[in-house]
Amino acid sequence: MMITVQALQGDHHHHQPQQLVGSAGVSRALSNADRVEPFTVKPEPTSLSLLPFNSHDTSEVDEDLNLTFAHQMYKTGNYKLALQYGNTVYEKNPLRSDNLLLLGAIYYQLHDFDMCIAKNEEALQIDPHFAECYGNMANAWKEKGNIDLAIRYYLVAIELRPNFADAWSNLASAYMRKGRLNEAAQCCRQALTLNPLMVDAHSNLGNLMKAQGLVQEAYSCYLEALRIQPTFAIAWSNLAGLFMESGDFNRALQYYKEAVKLKPSFPDAYLNLGNVYKALGLPQDAIACYQRALQSRPNYAMAFGNLASTYYEQGQLDLAILHYKQAVSIDPKFLEAYNNLGNALKDVGRVEEAVQCYNQCLALQSNHPQALTNLGNIYMEWNMVAAAASYYKATLSVTTGLSAPFNNLAIIYKQQGNYTDAISCYNEVLRIDPLAADGLVNRGNTYKEIAYKDSGHVEAAMNSYKKALLLRSDFPEATCNLLHTLQCVCSWEDRDKMFAEVEGIIRKQINISVLPSVQPFHAIAYPIDPILALEISRKYAAHCSLIASRFSLPAFSHPAPVPIKCESGYERLRIGYVSSDFGNHPLSHLMGSVFGMHNTKTVEVFCYALSPNDGTEWRQRIQSEVEHFVDVSSMSSDMIAKMINKDKIHILVNLNGYTKGARNEIFAMQPAPIQVSYMGFPGTTGAAYIDYLVTDEFVSPLHYSHIYSEKLVHLPHCYFVNDYKQKNQDVLDPICQPKRSDYGLPDDKFIFACFNQLYKMDPEIFNTWCNILKRVPNSALWLLRFPAAGETRLRAYAASQGVQPDQIIFTDVAMKNEHIRRSALADLFLDTLFFLFLLLGLYAMPILQAQISYGQVCQWLLFLLRKWLPGLQGSLCLATGLGDEMIVSSMKEYEERAVSLALNRPKLQAVTNKLKAVRMTCPLFDTYRWVRNLERSYFKMWNLQCAGQQPQHFKVSENDMEFPYDRLVE
Template sequence: MDGHGHGGPGDPSETAASFLNTVLPGATADGGVLPNPPHVLSNTNHDALLTYSYQLYDLLQHPSGPLPRPEFAQDVYRTQLLPLLNSLKTLRRGDIATLLLLACVHHALGDYQSSINASQEILAIDPHCAEAMYNIGTSTRALGLEHEPEAFSWWWKAFQARPTYWDAIDNILTLLIPPSPLFGPEASAIPRALEVCAYVQQHIFDAQGNFIRPIPPSDLHRLQRVLCTAGSIKGSTTGSAGSVVFENLRAIEVAFRSPLPQSDSGPIGLRDIILSICIAGYVVYSESGGLVPDSISQFLPPHSIDVWQTVRGSADILLKSLIQEGGGTLPFILLLPHQTTRILTVLFPSSSGVLPAICTQDSSTPALQLPPEAIRHQTNLATSTALLALAKQYQEAAQGAIPVPGLEHVTSTGQSLALLLYYLALGLFPSPSTFNNMGIILTAVTSARNYSDTVIGDRILTGLVLAKIYYEAGLKIDPNHPHLLTNLGSLIKDQGRIDVSIQYYRKAIATKPDFDIALANLANAIKDEGRPWEAIEYYIRALDVNPRQPEALCGLVSSLCATCNWRGLGGLESSHVGVDEQGNLSSSGLPGYLENMMRVCSDQAELGYTENRDLPLDTTYWLSKIACTYERGLSEEETRHWATLLTLCDRLPEGGIRLNRGGFLLRLIDWIQPRLQRRWYVTSYGKVHSVDSPVVPLSNPSDYLCDRLRPPQTMTPPVVPALLPFNTFSHPLSTRVIRLITHRHAMRISYASAIQPWIPSRIYPPPPPPVGGVLRIGYVSNDINNHPLSHLMQSVFGLHNRESFQVFVYATSPWDGSPFRAKIATEVHRFVDVSTWTPQSILDDITKNQIHILVNLGGYTKGARNDLFAARPCPLQIQLVGYASTLSAGWCDYLVCDPIACPPELCASEHWRNSMRSSESLTKTDNWLDLGADLDPESTTDAWLYSEKFIYMPHSFMVTDHKQSFPAEIALTGQQTPVSASTLWDLEEFSRAEMRLSIFPQLPHDFIIFANFNQGIFSTWLKILARVPHSILWLLRFPPAGEQNLLRTARLWAGEEVASRVQFTDVAPKEIHIARGRVPDLFLDTVECNAHTTAADVLWSGTPILTWPKHKHKMCSRVAASMAYATGFGDQMVVNSAQEYEDRAVQLATEVHWHTIQGADGRVHVRPQGDLMTLRRNIILNRNTMPLFDTLRWTRNLEKGFREAWRRWVEGTQYEMSDEWKESQGPEKESGCIWVKDNDPIVVVSPELATP
């Protein structure tokens, strides 16, 4: 209610009676009117009584402290104020001020009709009284919701009578903006709301934006709300970001205008505001040890500075300097939270940091008078809100999508501009959400700065360090803010502190139980700790809130598969089978989590074609860097080719080919830098493979030649699909989908490496030529512990020929106390535990040790350090064993594999050669972004997968160590001397029978044991069990939660009898696991992702495997076939279809028959016979000589591959289309792959001789 306010503060203890006794001696306040009121009241006394009445009303409406009792105000209104006002009304009829307050008191007492009557009396006197109209509307609304249309009409009349009636405007806009209680959720009233905002502005601003009428400081925040509302409406209804910018800018600049009459108080443009914030930011930055670039420091005088005057006088020069410093955009200025308030004092020194527009000036002094705290608070909040709305637009918009008035020619403004606006918003009104948004921006900032003060001393502040500081500062305001808790938890999780991140996620969920991002992050953290069965609940809760949450979908599918809980997964078209919500088998393409996951991942992949669309691409600069890769420079034809490519990337026509511009630039950087590194080598040493003694460089290349290329500062981090590369192993995905997922992750790693503040400005120098031909090999692994990789690789490091190779091992995880690391560490030239080192320190050590070939043993497995490889410290970088697929990365040169695991036509360089030979150029939509034989992973083709070239091992790329670690003959015979084949076989049979009895004591001897220690194609296994009645399927409880899920599924799919023959045992230690691997009759391999280490373990134990290399393009589905063929008996263990898999298992099992023999100890044994037993005997009697278990042979073959890769790199023939490659007559001309030849004889006992 509006009483047309009189007066100021008063004292509630001063009653009406005491005041009346002062003004009218003897008067009392009892009843509806004063008893015996005077017939005439002087103007002085009338005004005093009315002023008192207003003071008393205001004081009770806004008490400075608690009232004596809840009903105190009502009693005072009824017994004191109402009688007084009725008397005043009688004494001076038609006094509008008295009637206005009388209407307010009636409303406060709940007597709405009397309030309306009082206001109607006013309108009878003054039909244009806006306060009376407003009060009628307010009291009418209080009568009930059904009266809201009538209330609206009265407020509208008040607004028409006075266009700056802010209370009426607020009520009107509330009812007009959807969802409104009057007009519902529809936007039909939106045009009328815009009319209100426009009408207000027409009565406040002229065409140039100057004020037509003064706005009192107390009302400025009301005007700002109207402006922000107009921007919000226009942005939501028209999608016009420009309108949002314009309206919020006006809301900001009205607060920045000076109240001084001699000042230029006209509108301030966004350009001046932004440049002023930049200058103020640099002033504050320099005060804490920040080094200001020389081009900027000239605008920072050593003493007091009028920022606005500096900007107005040098705006164009200043802007040019800032854009140059920012690399095409505004620079990132890194400040701590407490420094944001200092920006305000630099911007507004005459008002001590208070917004000038709410200050006033007393004619007696030139100093500005600061406003009351309430006005300052309201205006700060409104201005901060406008700044946040503006910042949010630039933070969330695509690069360059929203032009900045006055900065139209700037390439990009998004994140750095948003950060500047956030600084100012935070200085005005700190809020948890602002701290959160700033933290989000800072996590992607690539800059760093020195910081120095007397409290914390000197330190380096990176974007990530600052993000953590801002998150923590926000939590000091609101310790339960769910977004801050979640984002800080994710930042901590990225630092490897998963247990701490879980605490933050749980706290966020406790505050906001339906926060899908926190739920998904918590589930991911729990899964990463090895408890996928616990994670499922949180994934499902996240999807209940947001069914298309990418991380939740991918994590849920992964966790369900890990626990063999397939209900609701559905199925992809390529999987040929699906599982419905009840767990029943169904046709392929069944809707479910799998299909939803792939749809969401596809949507994420599409984002790559919309992000970074306006990155600067200086064709001249990039041409010059490409030319540096050639000693002779570029020919005219090459220049035209590259210029055309770069121009197309820079000016891609609308509706043309989709371009991942950021990905292309990162690919180009990864393509150029290794070639520059080789040119550095050739310039310094020549094309020298080795030297007899250490040499010094012949000459040093220019700085320009060795400059490290960096992505533009305006580039945002590449979006990566939520499906991790490693998880593609489990699903029947297409070639392109796998390639694209891995490539996008590779580009994110390339980007993260390139933007590190510590990365050298020059590329890493190449090592000098190997002295005496001794190549230095560096192995990098997170798994040099009790891990399958160490089980397989433990002897390789020591078996390297020390006369030709020096081996360095970089262990990136701490020691777990197991013996594997100790063995490896004692057998290499240098072993370094770098688990606590910074990436910079590790890379410095690699270059200091002059490593020629760096070997990646992790790929995309957990804990892998691909960031080290992305920095390109070494000439040759090779992927080996740890990850069975492509990395799709320019920082991996070779993949060690074999032709069975990786068919040659799936290699990009081989696909390119085949296309060249057949003279069939790829379609323009597929090959226009190819970099020679380095094909574009974004292309739509499914014809190739691997961006790496291959080092083809002659037998199997899988290495084993069983021959050294688990010498079976010694375990069987108990002696070092060899025994005959028949004796060895007899001992094996007896040992196997005893172990079988110990594990399955109730199992009849004539039962076939099918085994798999990694659950997989379960429906086929159940069919095999049904067709072989005397058989069981032996599985491990890994994880334990999988057992009940599998048994339930078995009952559902095959019935109770078959399900009863699925038996589980616990996971055993490695030694026991190897020993009991001989117990099964046949090991049934999984299909989408084969057994790797387990298959090697089982084959060493003598048990045949049955495997189906289902996918030509999935290395992980072909590993077991590779190993099977390396035994010499692969044709008996490898099949080509699901039906052949089932039939072969049944055939081998049903052909087994038994006969009784008496052992040398007199005991009687039942011995099985048949093809399956013959195959087992052949494996056992040949395992010491077959290539699969010949670790020394494998190591020597690997060395041949390393040596050939070094030769090709030195000579330049590794790179297709180089001058050296064109002139080459070597094997690399025909194939980019290195085909290692094994000339050592292989001794395998023939099947006939091995038959018992």
């Protein structure tokens, strides 16, 4: 008779990791961690063939007795002792083929497959028709990975013995490894025809049925195997696999436990038992199971891989890296381990090593989707957008089931202003996963960005957020972005309740060290505690520091603190400006002349452009006037920081802050000894790596310094610069003046105006405007469709307050030059409140400056309610010398002043005349004077550095002795 020994052969399946995607508002794309799924093993038994023996010669009694002991030890699993008895027989009779067959089986169980093959080859030299030897050699070659050779040997064994059921069963296993499932199923059925009680064939047939999606048939096969042999551990393990894949982890747990109970040295079952524990959220139990698997099979690469993945998810990255490395050292072709090792290395900042791992994965499989996506993510972080997009597209060309590449392509398209393709990509994310709440929020954010061009997208954005909240009621990003979108269209139902909810969300996120769902730029527009706004900025600054740390740069060496223009000192102070807005952007409209106005005898200016050339006059002007202009838009953040440091910049100025296109991680790397925030972001950065904030004492008085992380530098008059004296002196030219009729404005009405974005309005200020309209006969309020979706809501609200329909006038947003000119058609500008408490948003400033600047008939009325911060508007008004006539101190006075000016035309004209008289001489429009004062602040910062003093608050005065703009203070 034949002795059949069951040996485990696994069909290894590793669930590939899916890329995690970012949530609402922060397209925290860039900003990236992968979920690592466990490997799943479907055991397939391999039958080893042994022969019985009968002794007839008394001279062979000792030889036969040793062979008997060898068989007994083999059956009990004591393979080392079995080997000793078998070798004793071999020493006495090396030509005994039955002993050679047994030795081959022993070596197989000891995983010495080369010796297994060698012993079977010796047996075949004695008996070339020994079918069992061909079968066992095939088993060994299969374990060595040469499946084609294994199949050839199985076929030889079957040719020699057509009724060789074990060979048919094992041939089925080999065909399964090659993916030839139909042939594998035929072989299993042939084996069962020859031996209906062959449990391994029943189990393998079950695996085949499962592979073809025939779950019920697979279930029946496993049950039949267990009916025949209830102690068949492999069938219990395969049965558990069915329940695990169906999500019934408790049943799977029960059956895997039965498998390892029956076969304590069953590494694949322990591996899968660990996977179940992992799925149930029991990582320590999972780790224990993986370690048991490794005790039975020390070179088990997948057990090392799964152990590593568990450590990874527990945040134990060093242990994860160690075990992933052990996995790939055992199995150099272990694709997923290379990919996941890359993820772990990236997370600890070893990005170059991570790239090597992803490339190794792609060298083994050029179309590996996760490795392609992960490389794309790294190139995104390096700001190599074209390369990143090529990897994401390559991912999509090889798979249809991953949402991450679509999500990340959407981020790129959104950054490029290609909103149509971005939305298409987010739609694909939702097609793949209709329950992806993150995808809904990200799509909503994209709709929100284009809402100002197409009002229909506002409703689409709100619908996306609402659907996300239906899927996940506790979804901070959806709640916060929904609130902001509702404010954009002046939908004020439950406004106070929603703001209270959002403030609670922010506080909770800060307490648990989660990046807040409200961005710093939005926080300054919300009626929230300024200390909370500071904490929001601090969290975002810490996030930028985290991004910077991933580049693993050593600390930079800075220029020595030596005074300018002194012996052995520097000839000039080197100032670097970093911005993504050198182009057609309000910042360049306001600061276009500043960079070329610096005194080149004492100051050397560098502009580092984070955005590519937009081909506009604004970009060309700055590029041609500044001493050094460097387009760094295609460079990674660490390369930019290295360049800045190499340029030996003394003072580096951040003109972005937390606005679109910013790359604050450059500043977090601290490439310059002094780093300053100015202009782009009207609030505190909350960053320890930003030393100073350039402001003025009206906007940021020292008694409010506790809500800033920076030291405050107070410029004289007004910290806000403009370029209208250089670029817009023709604004009052009668030839350029439009007529009210050009815009559908009535000639006979007194027109109040506000050209802010609608989200800056609130019920309190709009109610006041309604009161003013009702008190001033024949008056109207001129607003912008900014966005258009707010018009219907504001008209309905005004009607509910008793305002007549023709008293609310909306026009479309116009191009900058046209808008400045048509602003003169209004009689009195009414400002909003929120940005009075903080600082006026950058995007509104060109409009407001124009209305003050050249004494148009439109006056600017401010409400200055000193609850928190005085407004930038107040600072601007004071810089004209007419602050007392344009600033009020209460809501009541706000309403009364507006009504009074509207009803008293001579008084209004008097203020207009005063503005006309000072428009060319007041400090507000003297850009050259402002630049000199800014240089005074820079020299003060550097002189403090040279004196070994820490950054400190100071106020600049126009005093050359105390605040020179070209040398060290004597």
